[in-house]
Amino acid sequence: MAKREISEINAGSMADIAFLLLIFFLVTTTMDTDTGLVRRLPPVLDEIQDPPPIKQRNIFEILVNANDQLLVEGEYIQVTELRAKAKEFIKSNPSFPMVSDATNASNPNMPEFKMEEVPVFGNMLVSKQIISLQNDNGTTYEMYIKVQNELVGAYNELRNELALQKFGKSYDELVQQSGSSESIEEKVKAIKKIYPQRISEAEPKKIGS
Amino acid sequence: MSKFRKKGSKGQPAISTAALPDIVFMLLFFFMVTTVMRETSLKVINVTPKATEVEKLERKSLVSYIYIGKPIKALQGAFGTAPRIQLNDAFKTKEDIFQFVEMEKDERDEAERNMITWSLKVDQETKMGIVTDVKQELRKANALKINYSTKKTDKIVN
Numbered sequence: 067m068a069k070r071e072i073s074e075i076n077a078g079s080m081a082d083i084a085f086l087l088l089i090f091f092l093v094t095t096t097m098d099t100d101t102g103l104v105r106r107l108p109p110v111l112d113e114i115q116d117p118p119p120i121k122q123r124n125i126f127e128i129l130v131n132a133n134d135q136l137l138v139e140g141e142y143i144q145v146t147e148l149r150a151k152a153k154e155f156i157k158s159n160p161s162f163p164m165v166s167d168a169t170n171a172s173n174p175n176m177p178e179f180k181m182e183e184v185p186v187f188g189n190m191l192v193s194k195q196i197i198s199l200q201n202d203n204g205t206t207y208e209m210y211i212k213v214q215n216e217l218v219g220a221y222n223e224l225r226n227e228l229a230l231q232k233f234g235k236s237y238d239e240l241v242q243q244s245g246s247s248e249s250i251e252e253k254v255k256a257i258k259k260i261y262p263q264r265i266s267e268a269e270p271k272k273i274g275s
Numbered sequence: 276m277s278k279f280r281k282k283g284s285k286g287q288p289a290i291s292t293a294a295l296p297d298i299v300f301m302l303l304f305f306f307m308v309t310t311v312m313r314e315t316s317l318k319v320i321n322v323t324p325k326a327t328e329v330e331k332l333e334r335k336s337l338v339s340y341i342y343i344g345k346p347i348k349a350l351q352g353a354f355g356t357a358p359r360i361q362l363n364d365a366f367k368t369k370e371d372i373f374q375f376v377e378m379e380k381d382e383r384d385e386a387e388r389n390m391i392t393w394s395l396k397v398d399q400e401t402k403m404g405i406v407t408d409v410k411q412e413l414r415k416a417n418a419l420k421i422n423y424s425t426k427k428t429d430k431i432v433n
Contacts, residue, residue: 092306206402215327
């Protein structure tokens with residue numbers, strides 16, 4: 067019997083096959099990462115409670131109508147102006163820091179302040195601000211997101227400013243590093259305590275349209 | 276001089292392509308691992324609005340999607356142009372959301388059930404009425420962590 071030589075399999079076309087597969091996966095891949103605005107909905111209350119009384123001056127009132135027009139604190143403005151207005155309101159300025167109830171007497175439209183225990187800083191005057199947002203059933207979703215975005219942006223900018231001023235780092239950086247050390251986590255908590263995100267959404271009414 | 280001339284006359288050897296399959300395979304595996312196949316086919320027009328303050332959604336396995344928008348062109352004959360809710364692969368009404376939430380929760384581990392993010396993929400031209408209805412249903416079903424899906428942009432305009 068003649069010794070038959072086992073012929074080698076030709077691997078020359080392996081590259082072609084691999085290319086074919088590669089192109090298939092290249093085409094089907096979607097690399098987009100999902101991004102969005104994160105919100106928490108309030109839980110349903112078992113019984114209808116009377117809402118706690120909140121003074122009008124502590125509320126930053128935003129109304130959006132069916133024509134996507136904005137009414138902020140009784141004033142008709144554009145959405146691009148909203149961020150600056152919201153920042154001004156959230157930050158405001160305790161004019162009498164030594165008075166215990168610090169009523170911000172010089173400016174009756176700005177929110178009141180309250181002494182609160184804040185980590186890292188100790189006792190500080192914290193604004194009692196609340197942002198109230200009410201939209202119409204006919205408001206477009208695009209407008210709604212714009213308003214939401216500006217409000218979140220206002221809070222983020224204020225938090226960044228405060229963090230830069232106090233710790234020399236922006237708030238975003240602090241949040242990123244908060245996993246690594248406890249002291250940074252405390253700082254994040256402190257800033258959140260001074261500028262808490264309070265956006266209250268009323269059930270929509272049919273205004274106009 | 277003659278030494279060099281001798282070498283040159285032999286001609287350049289072809290570049291070895293033996294390593295080419297390896298390189299291609301490497302790329303192939305990269306794409307195979309990173310690929311996420313679409314689970315649902317969109318039945319609604321879905322152009323999400325743009326925003327500047329977006330956050331990335333972490334942990335895809337803990338995200339459930341709710342699509343809202345007009346039916347796509349091919350389906351407008353049968354379903355009209357009024358905005359509709361799409362859950363998984365079918366048009367649903369807002370009354371179905373409670374059941375959808377329960378089913379999605381059942382699919383996850385018990386410890387992770389409260390960590391599910393409900394991503395609302397809403398077309399930008401949709402009116403808020405239907406979105407609010409969906410939000411109220413989510414509240415009733417105790418699905419509170421929501422995410423308005425938006426694309427990142429540098430600046431918003433009026």
